[in-house]
Amino acid sequence: MTGMGFDVEAVLRQARARGADEAELFFEATVDREFQVFGGRPESLSEVRARGLGVRVVAGGRPGFAYTTDLEVQGVLAAVEEALANARLLPPDPYLALPDPGPAGVEPDAFYSPALAGTPMERKVEMALELERMALSSDPRVRNVTRVLYSDTDRRVVVANSRGVGVEYRTSEAALQLSLVMGDGDQVQTGNGYGYARAPADLDLRGVVAQARDEASAMLGGCPVPSARVPVVFSPRAGALLLSVIARAATAEAVYKRRSFLPATPGAQVASPLVTLVDDGLLPQGHRSAPHDAEGVPCGRVEVVKEGVLASLLYDTRSGRRAGRPSTGNSRRTSFRDWPDPSSTNFYLAPGRDDPRSMVAGVEEGLYLMDLTGLSVGGANPATGDLSVAAGGRWIRRGRLERPVREVTVSGSLGELLRGVDAVGDDLQFLPLEGFWGSPSFRVKALVVSGT
Amino acid sequence: MRRLGLLDRWTLEKVLEAALSQGAEFAEVYVEDSAQSTLILDDGRLEKAMTGREAGVGIRVARGDAEFFVTSDDVRPEALLEAASTAARAAAGPGVSRCARLDRNRLEPAARVEQPPLDCPRDRKAEVLRRVDRAARASDPRVKQVLVVYRDTSSRLLVANSEGLWSEEDRVYVRMAVHVVAARNGEVQTGTATWGKLQGFESLERAGPETLGGEAARQALVNLEAAPAPSGPMPVVVAGGWGGVMFHEACGHGLEADAVLKKASVYAGRLGQQVASPLVTAIDDPTIPGEWGSYAMDDEGAPARPTVLIEKGVLRGYMFNRRTARLLGHPWAANGRRQSYHYLPLPRMSNTFIAPGDSDPEEIVADTRNGFFARDLRGGQVNPATGDFVFHVSEGYMIRNGRIAEPVRGAALVGNGPEVLRRIDRVGKDLSFASGLCGKDGQSVPASCGQPTLRVSELIVGGTEQGGGRA
Numbered sequence: 010m011t012g013m014g015f016d017v018e019a020v021l022r023q024a025r026a027r028g029a030d031e032a033e034l035f036f037e038a039t040v041d042r043e044f045q046v047f048g049g050r051p052e053s054l055s056e057v058r059a060r061g062l063g064v065r066v067v068a069g070g071r072p073g074f075a076y077t078t079d080l081e082v083q084g085v086l087a088a089v090e091e092a093l094a095n096a097r098l099l100p101p102d103p104y105l106a107l108p109d110p111g112p113a114g115v116e117p118d119a120f121y122s123p124a125l126a127g128t129p130m131e132r133k134v135e136m137a138l139e140l141e142r143m144a145l146s147s148d149p150r151v152r153n154v155t156r157v158l159y160s161d162t163d164r165r166v167v168v169a170n171s172r173g174v175g176v177e178y179r180t181s182e183a184a185l186q187l188s189l190v191m192g193d194g195d196q197v198q199t200g201n202g203y204g205y206a207r208a209p210a211d212l213d214l215r216g217v218v219a220q221a222r223d224e225a226s227a228m229l230g231g232c233p234v235p236s237a238r239v240p241v242v243f244s245p246r247a248g249a250l251l252l253s254v255i256a257r258a259a260t261a262e263a264v265y266k267r268r269s270f271l272p273a274t275p276g277a278q279v280a281s282p283l284v285t286l287v288d289d290g291l292l293p294q295g296h297r298s299a300p301h302d303a304e305g306v307p308c309g310r311v312e313v314v315k316e317g318v319l320a321s322l323l324y325d326t327r328s329g330r331r332a333g334r335p336s337t338g339n340s341r342r343t344s345f346r347d348w349p350d351p352s353s354t355n356f357y358l359a360p361g362r363d364d365p366r367s368m369v370a371g372v373e374e375g376l377y378l379m380d381l382t383g384l385s386v387g388g389a390n391p392a393t394g395d396l397s398v399a400a401g402g403r404w405i406r407r408g409r410l411e412r413p414v415r416e417v418t419v420s421g422s423l424g425e426l427l428r429g430v431d432a433v434g435d436d437l438q439f440l441p442l443e444g445f446w447g448s449p450s451f452r453v454k455a456l457v458v459s460g461t
Numbered sequence: 462m463r464r465l466g467l468l469d470r471w472t473l474e475k476v477l478e479a480a481l482s483q484g485a486e487f488a489e490v491y492v493e494d495s496a497q498s499t500l501i502l503d504d505g506r507l508e509k510a511m512t513g514r515e516a517g518v519g520i521r522v523a524r525g526d527a528e529f530f531v532t533s534d535d536v537r538p539e540a541l542l543e544a545a546s547t548a549a550r551a552a553a554g555p556g557v558s559r560c561a562r563l564d565r566n567r568l569e570p571a572a573r574v575e576q577p578p579l580d581c582p583r584d585r586k587a588e589v590l591r592r593v594d595r596a597a598r599a600s601d602p603r604v605k606q607v608l609v610v611y612r613d614t615s616s617r618l619l620v621a622n623s624e625g626l627w628s629e630e631d632r633v634y635v636r637m638a639v640h641v642v643a644a645r646n647g648e649v650q651t652g653t654a655t656w657g658k659l660q661g662f663e664s665l666e667r668a669g670p671e672t673l674g675g676e677a678a679r680q681a682l683v684n685l686e687a688a689p690a691p692s693g694p695m696p697v698v699v700a701g702g703w704g705g706v707m708f709h710e711a712c713g714h715g716l717e718a719d720a721v722l723k724k725a726s727v728y729a730g731r732l733g734q735q736v737a738s739p740l741v742t743a744i745d746d747p748t749i750p751g752e753w754g755s756y757a758m759d760d761e762g763a764p765a766r767p768t769v770l771i772e773k774g775v776l777r778g779y780m781f782n783r784r785t786a787r788l789l790g791h792p793w794a795a796n797g798r799r800q801s802y803h804y805l806p807l808p809r810m811s812n813t814f815i816a817p818g819d820s821d822p823e824e825i826v827a828d829t830r831n832g833f834f835a836r837d838l839r840g841g842q843v844n845p846a847t848g849d850f851v852f853h854v855s856e857g858y859m860i861r862n863g864r865i866a867e868p869v870r871g872a873a874l875v876g877n878g879p880e881v882l883r884r885i886d887r888v889g890k891d892l893s894f895a896s897g898l899c900g901k902d903g904q905s906v907p908a909s910c911g912q913p914t915l916r917v918s919e920l921i922v923g924g925t926e927q928g929g930g931r932a
Contacts, residue, residue: 417875
């Protein structure tokens with residue numbers, strides 16, 4: 010393997026010589042470029058180059074971990090010693106083992122576009138300035154554009170272990186974030202748009218502006234409604250946000266540690282038959298796609314819930330061994346600094362056949378939910394399934410979208426919500442927001458909306 | 462673990478000169494050497510032990526309103542000079558700037574440390590986690606799952622800039638979070654306790670691991686017995702400590718000067734105006750010794766100083782970093798903070814709190830006929846442009862006839878910042894703080910929030926039961 014300052018095989022041998030029964034090296038090198046524009050000018054341009062190594066060892070069944078940014082041989086060996094010292098602290102873990110080499114995954118550069126490295130900074134800045142101009146002129150009610158952020162990441166990963174796993178891959182991604190504020194009299198409303206692609210030229214500026222403009226204009230002038238228990242139609246964006254919580258409950262580890270509202274046994278009915286939930290680590294446009302997971306196991310596609318029935322949880326090597334199943338390629342590290350943990354990759358609700366407009370048309374009184382906040386700060390508890398989040402959207406009366414709604418909460422339980430899905434649209438959309446979540450529009454029979 | 466020496470005068474001067482060499486107006490070098498240790502006890506066993514080391518440099522160059530930033534994990538002088546030249550080229554333009562003579566200042570740390578975590582034997586740390594786990598599990602047979610996460614961070618920081626600043630500080634953080642799951646008859650609920658200080662390991666031992674474990678378990682058990690919360694508007698009494706997250710979300714982010722600068726804050730242009738009830742005085746203070754959000758210098762090397770944000774309800778100040786202070790014409794900044802050397806500094810909160818008032822906390826409840834008592838809030842989120850916020854109640858009770866009554870669960874509190882601040886009608890004497898991680902623009906920094914018990918005359922409680930609570 011090329012590009013690191015040390016010999017991987019030699020370090021793995023050294024780790025074994027110093028007491029490790031098994032050892033794993035996770036090397037990561039990233040180049041992150043980011044800038045913002047404001048008022049027609051670039052504000053802050055940053056180019057962050059980070060490299061680091063995570064070392065995992067198993068000694069006498071005891072796991073240990075250490076990371077370092079010092080990639081000279083001495084620094085790497087010091088990390089190996091640290092990992093071994095950390096291992097001595099823990100009791101033996103009967104399930105922990107490193108993975109064996111598996112079948113070949115997809116091409117190492119399946120999620121990499123050379124066009125990223127080939128795009129000059131000036132071109133990226135032009136794009137961002139164009140986005141700002143388009144946003145400012147997208148609607149006469151736009152008061153300011155408060156955020157135009159461009160970022161891209163070129164990531165290289167190498168995973169090698171003493172059992173013979175040796176993989177490397179490279180990924181590229183470019184992203185845009187837009188926030189604008191629309192006003193009408195003394196009412197203001199924010200709208201956000203997100204764009205994501207493998208290379209800057211593939212970013213859809215018009216789409217990003219439309220998302221932000223549509224969100225702001227739909228909820229401008231919103232106010233609370235009287236509390237009621239009503240049908241709720243989720244927009245694709247609101248649905249994707251909700252799925253980010255369900256995804257956390259879908260790992261085998263969350264389930265066996267009693268931190269998931271999902272039952273432990275596959276075969277149980279957990280949702281309406283219209284619900285199929287998928288985790289796909291090879292999704293071509295997925296933010297979390299990679300040829301291999303954080304332990305070097307090939308990524309794949311898992312149907313977690315199939316037509317309402319729990320089909321498979323998400324496994325890494327350890328939780329798989331504990332359950333007598335193979336890893337599903339769902340091990341993840343946020344960076345080389347982290348112990349690999351089970352996690353979803355690109356997680357989404359499969360599209361159905363219903364026309365989103367007919368979903369709204371079928372509601373006498375209810376809420377068209379466009380935005381949820383507070384999910385990540387306790388508003389949705391993956392362990393208990395309790396849901397209580399701030400919400401915004403439009404009220405539905407007699408099948409039509411009416412007045413904008415804001416400052417209400419939507420509550421219920423995730424289990425009840427999934428079982429109450431009575432329509433799923435054909436309009437699957439993905440949301441790249443610290444993860445990658447997708448959902449079409451869908452309707453839930455009843456949730457509590459609290460307002461005045 | 463070998464500690465990296467921070468850079469010497471010669472290297473700093475050369476790097477700053479290189480950064481200025483293409484016509485930039487200002488250059489800064491931020492050097493960090495951090496060591497971290499994490500222990501996780503889960504499902505009854507010590508599950509993960511991790512240590513790590515990260516060292517590097519962030520080089521910033523400014524020209525007009527624009528900033529250019531390059532980082533390097535390779536801290537050899539040649540690599541730093543190359544990074545500085547890259548930054549310099551990005552900022553290229555006419556003009557010549559010189560680097561002022563660096564005046565070294567090693568600051569008295571804001572951290573209070575007797576037992577440095579770096580020198581603390583691993584076993585001693587592990588024993589504290591075991592004590593927490595035992596105490597939580599022993600408290601009640603309904604406790605089914607206990608997760609204890611411990612982390613300490615020891616950082617050496619250096620900031621030098623072309624204006625002659627050269628400041629250094631050592632910071633030591635110790636933090637613990639306990640999450641308990643309790644269950645009975647298929648019903649499952651959770652409880653949490655957290656603790657964090659800019660102090661040595663001894664402070665965690667003194668805080669009482671058993672107390673933390675017992676507290677998280679107690680909360681999970683209360684939630685297990687709780688009825689679903691009602692929904693509707695009502696008076697809300699918010700307890701101190703984590704209750705302070707309400708101000709943090711309702712107001713704090715909107716007082717960070719970058720939001721003000723972009724007119725993305727409801728508090729922009731409102732200095733000198735009444736924005737809250739006259740009972741509210743709110744302060745951001747990074748100088749509280751040993752407190753989780755404290756520092757001796759901010760991450761641009763500016764000496765820490767408190768900011769009075771709101772005084773008797775009148776907006777008095779914003780929080781600045783160097784750039785926003787310059788652009789908004791403010792004479793100083795003390796709130797420029799960054800997650801690590803990989804990031805540019807942004808205006809951030811430190812320890813932000815509502816000052817204690819005159820009321821007796823028990824009387825505040827007694828004077829509330831019917832309402833909601835939020836004993837513990839667990840995080841929130843805000844849109845600074847509109848002021849809309851939400852926070853999640855992790856332990857709540859109904860108030861009936863002036864008494865704290867049955868526990869209820871699953872409630873969110875939503876509101877609009879300025880409106881809620883105006884509706885604060887009682888402020889207690891009992892100030893306490895809670896430590897958390899504040900996220901903004903992809904950067905997480907340690908921040909504490911505090912307040913006394915206070916009452917908001919009306920907030921929307923979002924529970925699962927329709928109606929405004931049972932009569």
